[in-house]
Amino acid sequence: MPRQAKAMGADLTSASPDPPDSDAAPRPADPGTEHAAGTKRRISRRALVQAGLIGGAGVAALPLVALVGSMSPTSEPQPTNLSFSLNTDWLFGGQYMAGSESLFYDDSSFAPVALPYTVAPLSWRYWDADAWQQQWIYRRHFDGGALLNSDRPGNRIFVDFDGVMVNATVVINDRAVASHQGGYLPFSAELTGHVTAGDNLLAVVVDSRCLPVPPISYGHGTFSIDYFQPGGIYRDVRLQVVPQAFLSDLFALPVDVLSSQPRVDVECTIDSALPPSADGTLLVELLDGSRLIAAQAVTVSLTSTGLSVAKLSLTGLGPVSLWSTETPKLYTVQATLTFPGAGSHVLTRRIGFREASFEPDGFYLNGERLQLFGLNRHQLFPYAGMAMPARVQRKDAEILKNEFNCNMVRCSHYPQSPHFLDACDELGLLVWEEAPGWHDVSTNPAWQDLVVQNVHDMVIRDRSRPSVIVWGTRLNETRYVPGLWATTRQVAAQLDGSRPSSGALAHHSMIGWSEDLFAYDDYHRNWKTGTAWLEPPFAGVPYLITESVGVYDVRPHHFAWTDPPAQLADQAVLHAQVHSLARSDPAYSGLLGWAGFDYASPMALDRDLVKWAGVADGFRIPKPGAAIYQSQVDPGIRPVIAPTFFWELAPPPGSAPPRAQPHASIGAGQVRVLSHGDTAQASPAAMMIASNCERLEVYVGGAHVATALPVTDSRLYSHLAYPPFLVPLPAFAPSDMPDLLIEGYVGGQQVTQIRMASDPARDTLAMAVDDASIYADGSDVTRVVFRAIDAYGNQRRYQSGELTLTLTGPAALIGDNPFAFGEYGGLGAVWLRSLAGQPGLITLSAALPKLGQAEIRVRSVLPDRGTQVV
Ligand code: GAL
Numbered sequence: 006m007p008r009q010a011k012a013m014g015a016d017l018t019s020a021s022p023d024p025p026d027s028d029a030a031p032r033p034a035d036p037g038t039e040h041a042a043g044t045k046r047r048i049s050r051r052a053l054v055q056a057g058l059i060g061g062a063g064v065a066a067l068p069l070v071a072l073v074g075s076m077s078p079t080s081e082p083q084p085t086n087l088s089f090s091l092n093t094d095w096l097f098g099g100q101y102m103a104g105s106e107s108l109f110y111d112d113s114s115f116a117p118v119a120l121p122y123t124v125a126p127l128s129w130r131y132w133d134a135d136a137w138q139q140q141w142i143y144r145r146h147f148d149g150g151a152l153l154n155s156d157r158p159g160n161r162i163f164v165d166f167d168g169v170m171v172n173a174t175v176v177i178n179d180r181a182v183a184s185h186q187g188g189y190l191p192f193s194a195e196l197t198g199h200v201t202a203g204d205n206l207l208a209v210v211v212d213s214r215c216l217p218v219p220p221i222s223y224g225h226g227t228f229s230i231d232y233f234q235p236g237g238i239y240r241d242v243r244l245q246v247v248p249q250a251f252l253s254d255l256f257a258l259p260v261d262v263l264s265s266q267p268r269v270d271v272e273c274t275i276d277s278a279l280p281p282s283a284d285g286t287l288l289v290e291l292l293d294g295s296r297l298i299a300a301q302a303v304t305v306s307l308t309s310t311g312l313s314v315a316k317l318s319l320t321g322l323g324p325v326s327l328w329s330t331e332t333p334k335l336y337t338v339q340a341t342l343t344f345p346g347a348g349s350h351v352l353t354r355r356i357g358f359r360e361a362s363f364e365p366d367g368f369y370l371n372g373e374r375l376q377l378f379g380l381n382r383h384q385l386f387p388y389a390g391m392a393m394p395a396r397v398q399r400k401d402a403e404i405l406k407n408e409f410n411c412n413m414v415r416c417s418h419y420p421q422s423p424h425f426l427d428a429c430d431e432l433g434l435l436v437w438e439e440a441p442g443w444h445d446v447s448t449n450p451a452w453q454d455l456v457v458q459n460v461h462d463m464v465i466r467d468r469s470r471p472s473v474i475v476w477g478t479r480l481n482e483t484r485y486v487p488g489l490w491a492t493t494r495q496v497a498a499q500l501d502g503s504r505p506s507s508g509a510l511a512h513h514s515m516i517g518w519s520e521d522l523f524a525y526d527d528y529h530r531n532w533k534t535g536t537a538w539l540e541p542p543f544a545g546v547p548y549l550i551t552e553s554v555g556v557y558d559v560r561p562h563h564f565a566w567t568d569p570p571a572q573l574a575d576q577a578v579l580h581a582q583v584h585s586l587a588r589s590d591p592a593y594s595g596l597l598g599w600a601g602f603d604y605a606s607p608m609a610l611d612r613d614l615v616k617w618a619g620v621a622d623g624f625r626i627p628k629p630g631a632a633i634y635q636s637q638v639d640p641g642i643r644p645v646i647a648p649t650f651f652w653e654l655a656p657p658p659g660s661a662p663p664r665a666q667p668h669a670s671i672g673a674g675q676v677r678v679l680s681h682g683d684t685a686q687a688s689p690a691a692m693m694i695a696s697n698c699e700r701l702e703v704y705v706g707g708a709h710v711a712t713a714l715p716v717t718d719s720r721l722y723s724h725l726a727y728p729p730f731l732v733p734l735p736a737f738a739p740s741d742m743p744d745l746l747i748e749g750y751v752g753g754q755q756v757t758q759i760r761m762a763s764d765p766a767r768d769t770l771a772m773a774v775d776d777a778s779i780y781a782d783g784s785d786v787t788r789v790v791f792r793a794i795d796a797y798g799n800q801r802r803y804q805s806g807e808l809t810l811t812l813t814g815p816a817a818l819i820g821d822n823p824f825a826f827g828e829y830g831g832l833g834a835v836w837l838r839s840l841a842g843q844p845g846l847i848t849l850s851a852a853l854p855k856l857g858q859a860e861i862r863v864r865s866v867l868p869d870r871g872t873q874v875v
Pocket of ligand 1: 482511552555556599616
């Protein structure tokens with residue numbers, strides 16, 4: 006099995022594409038938490054082979070460190086590990102030229118860039134994979150003085166990459182030190198001995214061609230999978246200085262959390278370059294904020310260099326607060342390793358005390374059944390590809406949890422940003438994590454070894470996180486490959502025995518199923534009635550629906566803003582139905598709809614190369630389809646009225662928006678006609694209004710037209726915590742242009758209301774920015790949304806005009822300017838990226854013919870704390 010981060014230790018010119026094994030492997034970065042200052046090291050290929058991993062015998066057992074007696078836990082060593090962000094001041098040279106990784110290559114014409122950075126400019130549609138499927142050169146000069154001028158000359162230096170798409174070769178001062186295959190997992194290169202006190206050159210040759218690296222199978226191309234993979238160094242990079250013996254990994258697992266004696270089992274992986282027979286101390290502490298809950302200090306006695314593992318348990322914790330989706334309480338485990346004369350190293354992980362299990366009668370969290378309610382997420386964004394920084398990654402988790410009321414997300418179909426997962430831990434958003442894949446499994450042994458390696462690296466990266474509840478060890482919708490799936494399951498189980506393995510299947514059959522949790526992508530729909538239905542769960546087996554609703558690869562079953570309103574409302578109807586059906590039988594652990602957000606896909610050939618499957622679009626703006634998610638929240642927390650229609654005149658015949666193909670009849674002056682066969686929708690003019698209120702009072706033009714109650718007589722809706730309302734609304738004449746008023750009542754009291762204006766003469770252009778301030782670090786980004794709105798702020802579909810943006814102040818615009826506002830459907834967004842070291846006021850104004858102008862302001866501020874930059 007090829008190692009993911011290969012130690013090369015040779016001149017690039019003599020580096021073979023498949024260098025020999027070496028145990029001096031670079032190690033993956035520590036993606037754990039912001040304050041995790043340590044590093045970890047990959048188990049070498051040789052160790053894995055010796056342990057029989059390829060034959061399925063399991064993960065290499067690292068030597069156990071002898072723990073000699075306990076010590077007082079009060080020792081206070083001074084950590085010497087340093088961490089430097091390396092996101093800024095890169096030089097991007099475009100396509101790789103022979104020798105462009107050399108110190109002696111003239112890079113004066115290279116473009117200054119900050120990470121994360123995609124190699125090719127992108128729009129919101131029509132992505133052309135040829136634009137990035139090349140080899141590229143990134144260079145970063147740095148002053149080694151800050152790294153070497155520490156007290157201990159024996160310190161080791163690493164560069165950590167959180168993710169580079171697809172393959173990477175790392176070169177320091179003309180020495181190739183590591184290579185890595187695959188775009189979704191971290192890797193590191195050891196630079197020790199190659200860094201000088203003056204100017205150093207770190208060069209990264211990025212190979213973004215369509216390589217036979219999972220998810221792409223051998224002999225397959227870009228169009229073989231349903232998501233684009235734009236190339237580049239698209240996640241964070243750090244430099245780390247650590248002592249000669251340091252903690253390369255920390256796994257902290259809460260155990261027996263529901264008992265009176267919970268404990269934390271801790272596994273510390275030590276990477277030592279010290280002479281054998283070194284004795285040191287390991288201190289492990291459990292902290293609640295700054296409050297010490299428990300600690301244990303032991304003497305560690307190393308007998309060899311390289312990797313070894315120290316295991317211990319923290320007990321006597323007293324009562325602990327549980328982590329749950331409602332109260333995601335986090336604790337910190339901090340390990341400190343100290344060797345006399347070599348210094349000490351600190352590594353932390355955030356943990357949560359929770360017990361999660363899938364049973365035949367559903368999912369249980371902390372002993373209580375919890376219906377899983379969620380969406381799938383791709384990490385693709387318009388303009389930026391996958392290259393979005395922490396703030397934007399975290400925002401997705403906030404939208405899913407706080408706006409769409411999801412308690413679970415599936416990271417389809419690869420390990421996603423550590424920042425996104427950090428937010429999931431903090432917000433209480435449960436996570437299905439899976440190894441990169443999509444449909445195809447190559448028979449090539451090297452390819453299958455990469456799948457095993459990916460599962461290994463994914464579990465190592467995220468096994469301390471409380472949010473992760475499933476390992477996707479079988480790639481998405483793949484055939485049964487007994488040996489491979491047995492191996493990936495075993496690898497996950499040996500690295501983390503606490504979580505089930507699974508893999509989403511496209512067929513509803515137990516034949517060839519060998520995972521712990523049966524996961525099925527259920528896209529059934531009765532085409533006569535238009536209603537959704539689900540296959541039944543299998544008796545005695547934990548069962549989860551991992552995808553539902555979605556889109557089909559042909560028109561008209563997509564949900565773009567320019568599609569007919571009836572079609573957009575249909576998305577809400579279908580998501581409501583599948584979630585209701587999934588709640589009708591406790592054997593369904595829950596359902597994850599397809600999808601949270603639209604994404605760029607090579608398979609959406611007739612749809613601008615965008616899969617319009619999201620309940621929010623790629624800009625993360627909720628569509629009518631999101632209404633049913635928005636309404637599933639206690640009205641005491643947030644009363645919601647979310648209509649799934651636009652209060653507007655139907656377009657005159659023949660004026661359908663570009664690319665739209667109406668498939669439902671829209672009567673003159675009517676907004677929306679549902680045509681499903683469900684009895685609850687018998688009325689031909691019933692509109693769906695998603696709400697958590699008990700009663701709605703509806704007025705048109707000031708006249709009361711309906712008192713509405715939620716649907717309780719249909720299995721298609723009634724099992725929802727807050728079933729929607731189906732309200733017949735009268736048609737109106739163009740001469741009337743009445744307002745619509747919907748009042749929401751709970752317990753006899755009005756708790757909210759919404760007004761919608763039909764008259765387009767009062768429409769305006771609205772603009773909003775997500776953040777009042779961002780950091781002037783060159784990486785930070787915030788989103789600016791612009792929308793055509795009615796007199797009360799509701800989305801107006803608007804089908805003409807280009808929006809022109811004017812930017813002043815220290816920022817770069819990530820987005821199209823002008824933006825095809827009408828073609829997109831009357832709304833859109835761009836992102837603003839700060840400029841490193843340039844604080845100040847940023848102003849973005851927008852102008853649109855007919856709707857006028859709008860403006861937002863953001864302040865860019867220097868980080869008051871944070872990582873040092875070299
Ligand atoms: C599923 C697949 C998803 C997505 C969906 C439809 O089969 O797992 O990744 O492609 O179809 O768009």
